[in-house]
Amino acid sequence: MKKRHIAFISMPYTSHLPATLPFLSVLVRRGHRVTCATSERFSPRVTHVGAKYLPIPPFDRVAHPKDGLFHLARCTLTDTAALFEAEKPDLIIYDPMNFAGRVLTHRWQIPSIQVSPHPAFTRKTLADQVKNTTAQEATLRLSDEADDFLKGYGVPSFGYIFHREKLNIYLFPRDFDPIGQSIDESCLYAGRCAGEQPYFGLWQPPDIDSTPTVLIITSTTYILGPDYFRQCIDALSEIHCNVVMFPGDDSNLDALKPLPKNFQHVRATSAAKALASATVLICTGGAMTVSEAMYHGVPLVMTSNSIELEGLCERWSHLGLGIHLKQEAVNAESLRRAVTEAIANPAILRRVRQMQRTVQREPGGEEVANVVEEFMERHCA
Numbered sequence: 069m070k071k072r073h074i075a076f077i078s079m080p081y082t083s084h085l086p087a088t089l090p091f092l093s094v095l096v097r098r099g100h101r102v103t104c105a106t107s108e109r110f111s112p113r114v115t116h117v118g119a120k121y122l123p124i125p126p127f128d129r130v131a132h133p134k135d136g137l138f139h140l141a142r143c144t145l146t147d148t149a150a151l152f153e154a155e156k157p158d159l160i161i162y163d164p165m166n167f168a169g170r171v172l173t174h175r176w177q178i179p180s181i182q183v184s185p186h187p188a189f190t191r192k193t194l195a196d197q198v199k200n201t202t203a204q205e206a207t208l209r210l211s212d213e214a215d216d217f218l219k220g221y222g223v224p225s226f227g228y229i230f231h232r233e234k235l236n237i238y239l240f241p242r243d244f245d246p247i248g249q250s251i252d253e254s255c256l257y258a259g260r261c262a263g264e265q266p267y268f269g270l271w272q273p274p275d276i277d278s279t280p281t282v283l284i285i286t287s288t289t290y291i292l293g294p295d296y297f298r299q300c301i302d303a304l305s306e307i308h309c310n311v312v313m314f315p316g317d318d319s320n321l322d323a324l325k326p327l328p329k330n331f332q333h334v335r336a337t338s339a340a341k342a343l344a345s346a347t348v349l350i351c352t353g354g355a356m357t358v359s360e361a362m363y364h365g366v367p368l369v370m371t372s373n374s375i376e377l378e379g380l381c382e383r384w385s386h387l388g389l390g391i392h393l394k395q396e397a398v399n400a401e402s403l404r405r406a407v408t409e410a411i412a413n414p415a416i417l418r419r420v421r422q423m424q425r426t427v428q429r430e431p432g433g434e435e436v437a438n439v440v441e442e443f444m445e446r447h448c449a
Contacts, residue, residue, distance in 0.1 A: 071099045072444055075157035076119070077144060077169040080107035081127050083356050084163055084185055086338075087239040090264040090433030093117035095440060103157065105148050105168075116266065122148060137165060137210075138217055144168035145221075152176075158448045161440070164231070167214055174223040179447040181440065183237040185356050187245045188255050189229045196246045199379045206376075235443050237436060240359045241427050243387065256439055259430030262340075262356050263363025269337020273345035280309045280347035280411050283366075285339045285357065294323045296371075300350065301328060303403035309347075309411075314339035348410045350403070353381035353392070362389065365424035367416050369406045371398045388419030 074095060078085045085106060096102050096118035104119045107126035114121045124144045132139045145168045152172065160180040162169020173180040187197045189207075198204045207229060214228035225231065232254055241259030242248035248257060273281065284300050297315060304311050305328035312332045327333060334342070343349065343364040351357050353370040354377065361368060368390025372378040378394060385392040391406040410416055431439070 069441055069445060071101070072158040072448060073101045073103070073155065074159045074161060074440075075148075075152060075172070076102060076104045076106075077148075077160060077162040077166050077172065078104060078106040078110070078124075079127065079163035079165040080110055080124065080140075081165075083354050084165065085110050086113065086265045086340075087185065087262040087356055087359070088161075088163075088183055089113060089117050089266060090261045091237075091258070091436035091440065092119055093266070094433045094437035098437065098441070103151070103155075105144060113266070113268065116268075122151060124148065137167065138213075141167035141171070141217065145171060148172075159440075159444055164228075167217055167228075170218055170223055170225070170228075170231070171221045174221075179443070180233050181235045181237060181443065182231075182233045183239065185239045188232075188236065188238055188247065188251050190247065191227065191230055193247045198376075199382065200375050203375045203379055234447065235439065237439075240355045241362065241423070241430055243423070243426060244355060244359070244383070246383070256436065257430060258432065258436045259359060259427045260363065260432030261436065262359035263427065264432045265338075265340060265360075267338040267341035269341060271334055271337045271341060273342065281342075281345055282309050282311045282348050282350060282407055283314065283339070283342050283346040284311065284350040285314045286352075297324055299398065299400050299403060301331065302400035304407065305330065307404065307408070309407070312342055312346075314342065348407055349390075350407070353377050353384055355380060358384055358389065359427065362420065362423045362427045365420055367410045367413075367420045369393070369403065369410050371395070371403075387423070388416060389423060390416060390420075 092102055102119040103122050104114045105122040105124045106114055107124060109126060111121040124147045127136055127140050129136050144166055156176055160169060160173050161183055164182050164184050189197060194204060198207055211227055211229040215225040218225040234254060236255045238257050239261050242257040282304060310330055312334060314334050340360045343360055343366055346366045348369060349361045349366045350369045352373055370381040370390055370392045372381040373395050381392040384390060391410055393402055393406055
């Protein structure tokens with residue numbers, strides 16, 4: 069087929085960008101030119117798969133607590149203008165949390181595809197997809213604010229979070245969306261992509277025979293500090309397991325040293341790389357993390373630390389994928405019991421194996437690239 073120039077307008081965030089790499093890498097391998105607008109943190113991953121890196125600022129909640137998404141969108145429009153005006157792409161693929169994607173699509177009147185780690189929201193089903201009423205209100209408020217932002221750039225928008233392009237890709241299994249089985253054909257659930265992403269770093273699993281390995285990772289949205297990891301140490305230092313902590317580059321755990329002998333503190337690599345060797349995962353229950361865990365068949369202990377994550381964790385618990393400890397219930401004793409049960413509970417292990425088979429049969433990088441190419445054949449000049 070004709071080789072195209074594809075612009076990818078990313079949400080430069082750990083819970084968003086990495087799962088797009090499997091299909092972007094396939095598109096590059098098939099001869100398409102992919103230009104990826106993302107932050108410096110992700111530039112090595114983008115260039116590793118052969119895409120061109122176009123720098124935009126990171127998404128910074130701390131520096132811009134009230135308007136971080138809008139600041140990102142404004143900067144993206146400014147920072148990409150020169151290149152894209154000189155070399156207009158044939159197709160825009162954009163994460164809807166970077167509102168610049170919709171602006172550029174409208175400005176140039178070229179075909180576009182949405183790609184998202186969030187559910188395929190509809191007005192009728194929002195209460196089923198976001199159970200907590202406070203979270204529902206926050207979602208709708210953000211949607212209204214996005215409408216106002218887009219209208220300022222001349223883009224008609226009435227209910228931003230419900231907007232659909234002709235093709236919309238969701239980077240998690242269909243079963244993860246409460247309305248996934250009834251969604252229309254404009255939506256593609258690419259549940260295998262999160263697990264297929266290329267992993268980075270030199271970490272190797274410990275040589276421990278059959279000793280269970282407990283993997284602990286931080287939230288990508290709410291950085292977990294030393295107190296949380298101290299609870300994990302208190303819970304797991306005395307039981308027969310190997311513990312691998314991936315706290316993220318933003319967590320300072322120097323106060324916890326020296327660590328118990330059965331603990332490792334790992335940096336500068338992808339936590340997803342360790343999932344293939346994990347027996348159980350302690351996490352905060354983000355959709356991409358859970359998708360990765362199910363790809364590798366790893367049961368969950370979830371410690372939700374926000375309203376949004378609490379709703380997701382309840383969903384995963386309802387699906388039988390692990391144990392959910394609400395924030396007020398997290399302590400060393402409850403963590404210890406939950407990890408012990410997640411390792412040994414036959415119902416959880418059986419359901420996780422079933423979900424693993426489901427995820428591994430879902431579309432991955434090759435299948436998504438096929439759909440994107442078919443879309444370009446139909447809609448690109």
